[in-house]
Amino acid sequence: MSGFRYQVGIVGRGLTARRRLAYAVRALLQSPILVLEGRALLGRSRIKRPTSIRFMNDLCNATLGRGLDVGNRVVATLRKKATKRFDSTMTLDGGSRLSAEFISPLVAELRATGFAKIPQFVQRELAETLRERIEALEGIEPGGATYSSMEDWMNRGSMPRLNVNRAGLLAVTELSAVDLTPLSIVARQMLGAAPDLLGPHSWITRPLPDMTEVQKEDSAMAYHCDSDFFGFMKVFLLLTEVQQENGPFTFLSGSHRGKRHVQGRVTDATLRVEPRELCFGTGSPGDVVLAMTTGWHKATPPTAGHRTMVQWLFSNGLFGSATQ
Ligand SMILES: O=C(O)CCC(=O)C(=O)O
Known part of the structure; x- marks a missing residue:
């Protein structure tokens, strides 16, 4: 895969053949967990053992x-019955968001690049209401400091990212007005199986002068690849105007298909990415960004304003991350 120069850039971060062998041995020793967590593997319950991740x-x-x-294909085979059930309840409806004309181009784009956008998936008015409600909720910085609202965080916070309190988020009734059905059909095509839905989660990002590499890493502003489940797709709903200066989600086009590793986060210089290889989650309130985040991605460190988003995740089975 000649386009993947950045693979050369990351050699030397420790993933030598010997390190990979050590990871393989440890994975093999842990493999009984696949049986112990069989119900989670099939999507029938959440994991009980945090070591799954x-x-x-x-x-x-x-x-x-x-x-x-490979694991995703195996799990998809094991979950054939659930997928059949899912398919029988989903009827594509011509001319709407549930039509093949809406779903197929998104799936094609996601397969090719790992990234796609849907403008105005949610009406702007609803997105603005959601933003108002969510920014008034309590939140927690990656370091653990808590704040009563976005405003409180803006005044006293020390990190560029605030994770919105999940209990508060679940009480935002307007979130249930967001119909994720078309996205679940896209996920079914991408994962090859009936998707399980996780989320919502929400966070706010903002500029911070002289951000350290550690602050970037802790705030998902350094490149990384996710390995939450065997197969999964993330959905981000923008609630603010997001232009380049507001720190959009950034995805390295096609990297979900390439070789990758998950050992920590890497700097832009280490990854050696050309700007033309990047997809940016810019847009307006109500727009949705879809991404196969097994590929390289991060939040661009913002220089102005702030960005508020809601995230859901569609997975193939529930073995892996303990995320709700
Ligand atoms: O906030 C962002 O744009 C990045 C999110 C991210 O890295 C993730 O969801 O894995």
Whole structure:
């Protein structure tokens, strides 16, 4: 894959053949967890053992990501019945968001680049209401400091990211007005299986002068690849105007298909990405960004304003991350 120069750039971060072998051995030793967490694997319950995610990371590191792709196909086969049930309840409806004309181009774009946008998936008015409600909620910085609202964080906070309190978020009744059905059909096509829905989560990002590499890493503003589940797709709903200066979600086009690893986060210089290879989650309140975040991605460090988003995740089974 000649376009993936950045793979050369990351050699030397420790993923030598010997390190990969060590990850493979540890993954093998942990593999009984697949049976112990069989119900989660099939999407019938949440995981009970938090070490599941370590197994996923080890597998991903050992196989440069390919193990997740193979695992996804195996899980899809095991979940055939659930997928049949899902397919029988979803009827494509010509001319609407549930039509093949809406779904197919999105799936094609996601397969090719790992990234797609849907303008005005949610009406602007609803997005603005959601923003108002969410920015008034309590939140927590990656370091653990808590704030009563976005305004409080803006005045006293020390990090560029605030995670909105989940209990508060679940009480935002307007969120249930967001119909995710068309996105679940896209996810079904991308994952090859009936999707499980996780979320919502929400966070706010803002500029911080002289941000350190550690602050960037802790705030998802350094490149990384996710390995939450064998197969998954993330959905981001923009609630603010997001232009380049507001720190859009950034995705390295096509990197969901390439070799990758999950060992930590890397700087822009280490990854050696050309600007033309990047897709940006810019847009307006109500726009949706879809991304296969097994590929390289981050939030661009913002220089102006702030960005508020809601995220959902569609997974193939529930083995892996303990995320709600
Ligand atoms: O906030 C962002 O744009 C990045 C989010 C991210 O890295 C993730 O959801 O894995």
